[in-house]
Amino acid sequence: MRSSLLSKSFIFLPRKPLSPVCKFASMSKIAPPKTRLRGVVFDMDGTLTVPVIDFAAMYRAVLGEHEYKRIKAENPSGIDILHHIESWSPDKQRRAYQAIADYERQGLDRLQIMPGAAELYGFLDSKKIRRGLITRNVKEAVDLFHQRFGITFSPALSREFRPYKPDPAPLLHICSMWQVQPSEVMMVGDSLKDDVACGKGAGAFTCLLDETGRYSPTDFEKLDLKPDFTVSSLTEVYSLLESNFDLTP
Structure with a gap:
């Protein structure tokens, strides 16, 4: 009987403490991978150009x-x-x-380029990130913008493209031409009801340019539109993109 009990007994060995490296690995959280950004689409009036229309x-x-x-x-x-x-x-x-x-x-x-815009174009080009344009202004204004400042957006959709913002159709059209998903694109503009609504409707990331503090959380609630990001100048977009997205070409 004794030998039988011994044969069925269990031996428990003391558990070794985790090494400092193992403790750190078990306690730390792995940061989720950043979303790859493959294109940025801009509004024109009040975003790429200084607002001059009354x-x-x-x-x-x-x-x-x-x-x-x-x-x-x-x-x-x-x-x-x-x-x-x-x-x-x-x-x-x-x-x-x-x-x-x-x-x-x-x-x-009186067309003037927005401060920080040219530098932002250069940054996007260095990362090989596409840039497009959607405006409710006429094609003549888009053509003049390209000619005067020597910067080209492609595609550049004016209000001759129907339906225009806030309908998501123009942004979806650009994504189709680029052969990318809307979730890989950001819409940047100064209008909550036009630019942010267009981006949200398409399923893209949205960035509201609010230079003067025009919008408040109350405005977001009223329109049920909250941008993913808000900046007060185009120069802030650099760090925003680098901190939140994978910009690998």
Whole structure:
């Protein structure tokens, strides 16, 4: 009987303490891999170029003072003038587009590149990251921007491409041409309701350029739109990209 019990007994050896290296490895967390970024798409007016168009005066010229005040009160986040006039009669639309074009041409005469923009283009080129452009301005403005500053975006979609922002269609079109997923692209712009909405709708990352502190968390809640990143200048985009994304060519 004794030999039988001994044959079935278990021997427990003392557990060796973890070495300092093993302790560290067991306690530390492995950082998740960064998302690869393959393209950045920019808005133009107020993002790549200094804002020069007096939009309030433009809206008054198109809508009339009384209608402008009424629509502004109903849309405190901003008036979408292009969508608003789509339901007008052809003659009324033609006059509205002419008034808008007049203000845009005045802006072209004062066109200036946004501080930090040229350096950001160079940084993206050095990382072989594609850059595109989506604007609700006309093709003439995009062509002048390319010619004046010697920087080309491809594709560069103006409002002649329908549907325009905030519809995600133009951003999805660029992703298709680049043959990349929207989740590998970032949309950068100064408008919450146009640029961020376009990026979110497409499934891309979004970066809101807010130079003056125009937007607050309340605005994000009202429109149910919260950008993934917010910067006050284009120079902040460098560190944002390097800290949060895999920029391997």
